[in-house]
Amino acid sequence: MSNTLTGKVSGRMSSRGWAIALGIGAVVLAAILLVVYLDRYRSRVAGENAPTPVLVAKQLIPAGTPGTLVASNSMYAPTTLPAKEVEVGAIADPAYLSGRAAAADIFPGQQFTSTDFAASDTASVDSQITGTQRAISISIDNVHGSLSQLQAGDSVDIYLSVAGVVRLFEPNVKVLTVPSVPGPSGGSNLVLRIETGEAAKWAYAADNTQFYFVLRPVVGAKQTKPSQANASTLLR
Numbered sequence: 001m002s003n004t005l006t007g008k009v010s011g012r013m014s015s016r017g018w019a020i021a022l023g024i025g026a027v028v029l030a031a032i033l034l035v036v037y038l039d040r041y042r043s044r045v046a047g048e049n050a051p052t053p054v055l056v057a058k059q060l061i062p063a064g065t066p067g068t069l070v071a072s073n074s075m076y077a078p079t080t081l082p083a084k085e086v087e088v089g090a091i092a093d094p095a096y097l098s099g100r101a102a103a104a105d106i107f108p109g110q111q112f113t114s115t116d117f118a119a120s121d122t123a124s125v126d127s128q129i130t131g132t133q134r135a136i137s138i139s140i141d142n143v144h145g146s147l148s149q150l151q152a153g154d155s156v157d158i159y160l161s162v163a164g165v166v167r168l169f170e171p172n173v174k175v176l177t178v179p180s181v182p183g184p185s186g187g188s189n190l191v192l193r194i195e196t197g198e199a200a201k202w203a204y205a206a207d208n209t210q211f212y213f214v215l216r217p218v219v220g221a222k223q224t225k226p227s228q229a230n231a232s233t234l235l236r
Contacts, residue, residue, distance in 0.1 A: 052090075073131075133193055
C-alpha cells in the first residue's frame with residue numbers, strides 16, 4: 001500500500017512538473033513572439049516615416065509645359081516627405097523631366113509623379129516662354145550669320161548694323177524655332193525669346209537695321225562683352 005501511495009504522489013508531481021514546464025514554455029514562446037512582433041512593427045513604422053525625396057510644384061504648371069522649362073525656371077522645390085505620404089510614381093530626380101511635358105495642370109504643392117509628365121515634349125512656341133518672356137518673329141531676310149547651322153534651342157549673340165556701325169545688340173538670345181529651309185530662299189521666319197519690355201526695341205530694329213547672328217557654345221559660354229566697329233576702327 002505504501003508503494004501504491006508513493007506512486008500516486010510521484011505521478012501527480014510528475015504531471016504537475018510537466019504542466020509547469022509547459023506553462024513556462026508557453027510564456028517564453030509568447031514573449032519571443034511579442035518581441036518579434038514589436039520589432040517588425042517598429043521596422044514598419046520606421047519605414048513608413050522614413051524621409052523620402054520628392055519634387056513638389058512651386059506654382060501652377062499648365063498642361064503641355066515642357067519638363068526642361070519646368071527645370072530651367074525652377075518651377076519645383078525638392079523636399080522630403082514620410083514614405084507613407086509619397087504618391088506612387090513620385091519623381092525625385094529633375095533629370096526625369098527632360099524630354100517630357102506636363103500631361104495635365106499641376107497645382108502648387110502637388111507632388112510630381114511619372115503620370116504627370118507622361119506626355120511627349122512639345123515644341124510649341126507658347127510652351128517655351130513664361131512670365132515676362134515673349135516670342136518675336138524675325139524675317140530671315142534681315143539676318144546674316146551661321147543660319148545653316150542654327151537649330152531650335154540654340155543661343156546666339158545678336159549684332160546689328162545701323163548708320164555704318166555694327167554693335168552688339170543683345171547677347172545670349174534663345175532661338176525657339178528656325179525655318180525648315182535655312183537662308184533667304186526658305187521664305188520663313190526665326191522666332192526668338194525676348195523680354196516683353198524690349199518688344200518695341202526689337203520690332204524697330206527688325207524693320208530698320210540688319211541683324212547678325214553669332215552662335216554661342218552649348219555649354220560653358222562666357223559673358224559677351226559689348227563691342228562695336230565702323231570704318232574708322234577697322235582702319236585704325
